[in-house]
């Protein structure tokens with residue numbers, strides 16, 4: 001409940017105004033002069049100050065100036081007689097929100113109070129959102145210099161200048177959000193808010209009101225007006241995470257706002273225009289979602305104007321070293337600790353690992369290594385090696401079926417099927433199995449002599 005402070009030396013006006021607003025459900029407190037009002041403001045929560053202009057001890061203008069020193073964001077409304085309208089205009093220049101001329105009707109002041117409070121709340125919400133965005137945004141460099149990442153960076157630069165919709169595709173943890181923020185930062189909207197909604201996290205109903213907002217009373221539980229993300233991101237960028245998860249009914253509404261830049265709050269018939277750049281992400285293949293009838297084709301085309309594809313980390317082992325250093329620097333800075341190096345053997349291990357969780361998983365492993373490494377200056381291969389075996393256990397489908405078979409046979413099966421996967425490419429096979437090229441060569445030679453193996457591929 002909003003608390004309103006009324007300051008007036010005339011008892012009749014002060015008390016009747018207090019009664020009017022209290023009847024409307026506001027929490028009303030009163031002061032008879034400026035110093036008393038200031039004390040109340042300093043003492044705690046006041047959401048709105050309504051003050052008379054002409055008062056003994058301290059004028060309304062002086063009170064306004066002093067109140068703003070204590071609480072710059074406090075909205076102030078001045079009450080004034082006709083003769084002093086000029087002063088009231090001056091007061092608005094000093095930061096008053098509005099003024100009202102005495103005498104006034106109850107409805108008039110109620111409307112003004114409601115409008116002022118709503119506006120002030122919106123301003124605070126926006127400030128809060130902006131600070132959250134600034135926080136999460138920060139300088140988040142996009143690390144990686146492999147060919148695919150260079151292409152990604154080039155694209156970000158190109159799309160930055162326009163407001164076209166961007167669709168970022170890639171496995172989980174590949175950096176889709178980092179790229180989305182980079183798109184925003186590269187655009188002329190960079191000083192405007194960037195908001196994000198995860199389409200997979202909410203039910204259709206909640207997502208609709210999250211995106212478009214709702215009117216007070218639009219449905220049970222909608223006890224106050226709520227602005228949606230499209231409205232709040234006006235002029236900025238909206239990140240729609242996991243867009244494939246958006247329900248069919250909402251897909252149509254999303255298409256409309258993308259095409260016509262307009263929407264209605266849930267429960268409202270007033271159409272609002274917005275200027276929002278949408279960046280969507282998906283880790284699913286949207287084309288097959290379209291083919292399966294789960295995703296609207298027209299929406300897909302509208303989103304897919306500029307696709308940016310992020311490579312999986314296992315496809316770019318050449319970036320591992322730089323990423324590791326990047327994370328180590330970040331950790332050292334955050335913990336105000338000395339920078340730890342990673343021994344070359346450990347880097348080789350990291351380069352060989354298939355990274356099902358991509359960059360996020362790498363970041364976690366580095367975090368863990370920094371904490372658990374007992375060596376003061378270097379992260380050793382033997383420290384991280386045990387953590388990199390997990391997916392091997394996962395990917396050996398039917399490992400339990402192999403139980404009880406001679407290891408030599410298992411080894412043969414694994415090596416040969418790995419060779420098949422890499423089309424006979426021995427270097428890739430040896431690297432992926434973590435054995436030397438010569439060892440592989442010797443084994444193959446022996447199996448060939450035994451007639452177990454025939455050369456495959458090139």
Ligand SMILES: Nc1ncnc2c1ncn2[C@@H]1O[C@H](COP(=O)(O)OP(=O)(O)OP(=O)(O)O)[C@@H](O)[C@H]1O
Pocket residue numbers: 141142143144170171172173174175176177178179283326359360363
């Ligand atoms: N190229 C990169 N440079 C620096 N950090 C990165 C890079 N890619 C990813 N990261 C880091 O890895 C983590 C995961 O990245 P992000 O959240 O962008 O992935 P995502 O693709 O959105 O994943 P999900 O599909 O699970 O939402 C983040 O902490 C991010 O900072």
Ligand SMILES: [Mg+2]
Pocket residue numbers: 176177241281
């Ligand atoms: Mg993400």
